[in-house]
Structure formats: structure tokens, C-alpha cells
Amino acid sequence: MAPLLSPPLLADSVAKFHCSSTPTPCSGSVRRWAITRFAGAGRRRDWHRRRRTSGRGVLTVSAVAAESPSSGGGVAEDYYAVLGVMPDATPQQIKKAYYNCMKACHPDLSGNDPDVTNFCMFINEVYTVLTDPIQRAVYDEIHGYAATATNPFFDDSAPRDHVFVDEFSCIGCKNCANVCSKVFEIEEDFGRARVYNQSGNAELIQEAIDTCPVDCIHWTSAAQLSLLEDEMRRVERVNVGLMLAGMGSSVDVFRMASTRWEKRQAKVLEKVRRRVSQEDSGKGSSWSDVWGAPTRYRKNEDEARERAKRAAAAARRWREYSRKGADKPPTFKLPEAVSNKE
């Protein structure tokens, strides 16, 4: 995976800030110590600024991000990483992490910056998903954090009623945007097509798929779309003109998303296997009843489908939020909340 070349993002900063306090095996001790020291420096400076500017201080984690320019490995992988917890976190750990995040980005403490308020709304949404046991089970199932889950890319039972543009194959010919402009648009950053609205005329979408010269538009299920949006958030791209000139690498985003899903489930299975061998079933973990999880929400098929769609919608929104640090912000359909400066 190519590292992001854009400046560090709010989501990454929050995840980085809290990963330093939550011990993770992949973090080196030197980096953890360095991040902690920078966090301390940023916090001291932030207090002075806050007092001087009458409470309009900047976000603490922004100072942290400014202090550590390297962004390798700092991208938040999933909702758990946004809050800074491991996927097997207990509800108590999730709540504690949520409180810490809110202290960092709640407008009461960080002023009324619109970006901070928007991110605070996003954190609230993430927390809502992870604290609802059914919603969290759906999320774990989609992202591979459940031992008995099926890889959505090999699951033929889910209806493929969502549409996705493989932007690495797209040449920006604008055909789909002309055929079905309600659904497809040409995004501004790289000159490629992207789906902006999943509610559209299925026949026109099918026509756009049929007439695409490079076959880069695909029908997907809601779960697949969640994973694909996550993958697109991580992978760096080049402008379509440069790609046509031979630069940049071609990637298979479907295979990458599927491989990542398999890796996540492998981690879960490894933990379950280790836990069974250690016979430490008394430990507090949300995976203690991992075998029973799928049956809980499968009782209602319609509700499960609805929650999967919500997860897909949240993944798209997160992708938009995580681009806040990019050179050009994406065009939202709705205007941002306007801050009322005195």
C-alpha cells in the first residue's frame, strides 16, 4: 500500500494520538515515546493559546499532527482505529475511548471550528454504531472481525444492489456521468468517475455499465461497498491524465479489499485459537460469545439488510471526512455548518 502523500488527516491524528496511549503490538517504543512527548508539547502550547484567544484554541491533536510529519502507518483502518481501540474492545473500553475523543474534538472545548464540529458529529456516529450490539455485530461481520463471517466477496447470497466505480481502471471518459448523471459524477481530485448517489434508475445504471469502454463499473452488495470504500480511502492515486501517460501503478481494489478482510479474520481466528488453548475464558472481551453473534441479528433478515446499508453509508461518509486534509476538499452535497463568530 502506497503511503499517503497528503498532510495528516484529522482522523489519522485522533487515531495516532490515542494509539500512543493504547498499547498496540505493532508500534515501536521509540515512536510511542516520541509521539507522547510531542503530545505533551502540543498540549502545553495549546493551553496558552486557548487562554490568550478566549477559548478559541485549536484542536490539540492538530498540534500533535503538526509535530510529527511522518504519516506512514497512521491511517485509521476502521471504526475501532478511529476511536483508538482494538477490534476486540469491550463496551467499557469503547466508551472510555469515546470520552477521550470527545475531549479532543467537542466544540465546548475546542471552539466552534466547522471542521472540528463535523468530525465531532462523525465520532458520535461511530460511537452509535459501536455501542449498539446489533449494529456492531453487523459491522464486525462485514469487516471480518467475526470468526464465523463469510468474506462478502465470496458471499453470493447478498443482493448486489449497490454500484461502485473502480477508479483505478477508470479513464475519465465521462460516459457514465452522461448516461446516468444522477448517480455518477467526475470527482475533482483525479478526474475519475465516482458514485455519488446510490438511489438511481437501475436501468440507466446498467446501461452505464454496459457502455463503459473499460468495464470499471460493478454491481456490488452493501457489505462489499463498505469494504471497497475503506480500501479507496487508503490507496493513493494519480491524476487520470498522468495515468494514461503511463505513470502510476494499476491495482486491483477488489482483490486488495478481499485480502485485507481475510487478514482481519485470520487475526480473529488466531486470537480465538490462542484463547481456547489458554483456557482464559473469563477475560472480558466482546468476542467471548463470538460463536453466538451471527444468530443474534439474523433473526430479522430485513433489519440485517438495513443495517448493512447503514454501514455502507457510514463508510462513504467516513471516506469523505478522511479527505479533509487533502489539497482540495470534496464537494459535499450540503453546505457546511457555518460558525457564528462573535
Next chain:
Amino acid sequence: MTEQLYTVASDSETTGEDKSQMSFPDVAIGIDIGTSNCSVAVWTGHQVELLKNTRNQKGMRSYVMFKDDSLSAGVTGGATREHGHEERDILSGSAIFNMKRLIGRMDTDEVVQASKSLPFLVQTLGIGVRPFIAALVNNMWRSTTPEEVLAIFLLELKALVEMHLKHPVRNAVLTIPVAFSRFQQTRIERACAMAGLHVLRLMPEPTAIALLYAQQQQQLLHDNMGSGIEKIALIFNMGAGYCDAAVAATAGGVSQIRALSGSTVGGEDILQNVMRHLMPDFDSLYAGQTMDRIKSIGLLRMATQDAIHKLATQEHVEINVDLGAGHKVSKILDRGEFEKVNQSIFEKCEGIIKQCLADAKLTPEDINDVILVGGCSRIPKIRSVVLGLCKKDDSYSGIDPLEAAVSGAALEGAIASGVSDPSGSLDLLTIQATPMNLGIRADGGNFAAIIPRNTAVPARRDMLFTTTHDNQTEALIAVYEGEGNQAEDNHLLGYFKITGIPAAAKGTVEINVCMDIDAGNVLRVFAGVVKPQGQAVPPFIEVRMPTLDDGHGWCGQALAKMYGSTLDLATIPKKLHP
């Protein structure tokens, strides 16, 4: 941050900033204007201090006296005179009180109807407009509004605070009941603007109390060096005008409101129930707003208040009062009779607590502490109802019932003003929740909730709608707030039209309605057509709510009658916008 609705010329504007050792110049004060009593507090640098008036009182009466062409509010209680205002004077018709119960209400409201038995003049027409209110001045009824009365009161309060702090005061955090609609909140903000105060935050009273509770738990941790376990508190607040309930979870200084519930009953309703019970034929004996009636109401009211206070510690109380003109009340009222007369009020209190626990998905065993605040928390029946529902023997004792809300408001004022304390006393955060559903009218007369109750603030939610007629080019967006399933059961906040919808078969065009609540509790509604194929559409419309000023009962019915069918929208079932 709430923007100011008015520009108010004030002497304090021209005063240069005065440095003070007592507090930070920019810190917001906390104000708790109760229906019967009010208090004000400020962060002094290491703790919250309640300010006293010139009569050395922390709790001050909430009224304004209009006697003899001079205005004097309950802040000073007429301290400039040789003798302060007596209870008899307040009940003489020359004083306006219960402003908090009357502000922002229509004359069809049962609270306004009940207020017609108060000494000052309350007239209603029953058509959904604001009631007519007047005070007796020099034997004439002089009209006023609850907002004016509140503004006069706030002016004196502001002067009192500035006298203590010795520098101008600009920002304030006010506590409001959970049941306050956005319309009433706007009225409060307008009264504050008239008094030269900018409302930094409007806090539901249980939320303010939860913040104080979070601070106390934080200090316990500092003292005991214990681990930061989570505590869940049920907060019940019943004052003279409203009763509220909330479930708050606190850990590490963060106070998260899990559920809010409120009702418009309070001590005033209990008082009037007992008065009606003592003298059922009062209205027939005294017809019209005569001087005899005003005097008799005052006498009966004072006797009843005294009796209710005594019933908190006694099993029965003797009432003897001579109303004049040969009418007397002589009766022994016992506690059982008192509870029977107010049975419906206690049932409402029980209802909001049950709703709070259900919304938070908690059982009584999950509650760690029960916090009872407000003047009515001293009523034994109230205590037994609340503690019984939560299966507790005792309530939390670390919070003063009358000072909790204003202390929490002052804490929030310090936090939102950016004050930091080296000792960590202000390392706090409140995650507020919306008390009511917010949505629009759709599918005929139904209410489509876009932001549901108890959503964490700040919040933004959107929902897709579609047309109900072929070639429909306009749609009416009528924004409502409340708990009813029908739109007209709720409060109408405002309305606007979406124009320029592309002509198409019904159900094909998609209209997005998004609602956004920021940390200052400002509600904005964005609505517009989702981009159709190959056609240009007008820009989205952004409207800050509420927009209505008066007559929203009328306005809602007129909108439904004129545009309910032609400009209606339908919800798009089970289809999500990613």
C-alpha cells in the same frame, strides 16, 4: 455560538475592560431562573460561587413589581425602600411572576389557562396566539409580556453580577427545562438580548446537574486515587413550573446524557390543585378580576403554600384563613388527602422517569445514584415515587437541591469560555442530547422524525423524500418538534418552500432534507432537490429555525389547509442515501 438577535445599546459597552482578580473577564456566568426562585453563579478561578444580593440572599424571587410607576425586580426585592416587598405585595396584582411558565406559550395551552387564577391579569382568546398579560399600576391594568418582564429581571441580575465582579458581564449560560420548546428557547434568548446578555449555551437543568455530578466524581477520584469506573445517575428535578428527568453516565470527567425527559407540571400545579380542593366554588364566588378577588386569591395562596410546606414534615396540617366577606376556610389537610388530590401529577412524574430509563435501555439496578433536586424534591410522595422506581433507599446527598442547576451552568460557562484550571477542576465535558424529535410534515399529516430524541449533540441527519403528484414543482417544508406521530400534535418551528423541482412523474424526484444542530443548540434545516439527470436545479435552501414569532397554532392549521395536499412530500421507504 448563538448569534445575537438584537443590538442593544448599553452603558457597559463603552466601559473599558476592567482587570479583575476575582475571575476571568471573559468567563460566562451561570443563571438559573426558576419559575419561583432564581440564582446566579460564576467560576471564581478555583470553584463556583453563588452571588448574593443586597439582602444577602443566594436564592432570589423571580418577579418584577410594577407598583407606583417604578419597576423593581425580585433581585433586590425592593431593597432601596425602607421595607422590602412582602408576599402580600407580590400577590396584589402589581407584580408579574411565573414568567418562566408563561414565556413562549399560546393561549390554548393548559398552563396559560391555569395561570388565569393568578393575581395579575391573564386573558386568553383560545385561538392560538400569545396571551394578554397585565399588571395593576395605579388602579389600571398595564400590559406587558413575559419576555419584557424577564428582560427587566435580567437587567437587575446583570447589574448585581457586575457589582460583584467589578467588570462588565457579557456571556451567560442559562438553564432551561427539558420540556422547553425551541420556540420558548428563542424567547429566552431574546429576553437576554434585551438585557444585554449573550447566551453562550442553553442547558437543560438535568444536564447542568449532571455536569456538577461529574465534577464531584472527578474530585473523588483525585482524593482516593481510585480507578476511573463509570457511574450512572438518574437526575430528577422538579421546580415550581416543570419537572425533568435525565440519565447521565459519567467517567473521567465526561458527562454523557443518555436520555432526557420532561413535563410541564410542577409545584405551581400542586398548589393550584390544593387551592381548588380547599375552595371548589371560588370562581363562582368571585366573578371577574375585582379587588376582592385578588385579595382573596392572595390570602388563600399564602395559606395553601404554608400548608404544603408543613406537610413535608408533618402528617397533617390545620388551615384557617378568613377571605373576607364572610367566606372562611377551616380545614385539616392530611398527607393522604394531599397525595390523592395531586395523584395525576405524581403519575406524570412517574411516567417521565420510566421513559428515561427505557430510552437509556437501563434497568433500575443499573443506576448508581439518584439525584433529587428542585424545590418539590422535598415532598415525601415525590421522593418515594422516584426512589421506589429506582429501587434505592436514599438519594445522593452531595448536591444541594436548590443550587445544583446554577452551579452546573457556571461550570459549563467556564468550560465553554475556554477557562483552564491547573488543578484539573475544569477537566470536564458535557455530551448533550436532544430532548425532542425534530422532523418535518410528510405523508399527509404525519410527522417524519429526522433527528430522533436523545441524539448526541452536535448532530446532523438527513432523510430523502419524494413528490406526491405528477409534475409537482414545489414542496412545503414545515418543521416540527415534539413527540407526537401527527405533525399537528407537535410544535411548528417554521416553514419554507422548495421551488424549481423538475417536472416529472410522482415519486421519481428525490428531495433531501438535512437537519443540523451545533454545539450552541442552533438548528439549521437544509433542503433541496438531489441532482436529477441532465437538468439544473436551484441551490439548497438553508433556514435557521425557529422562524415563527407568534400564532404558530394558527399557522400550522393554515399551512395544512392551504398546502397540505398540493405541496406534500412522501417519505422514501427503506432506501438510504450513502
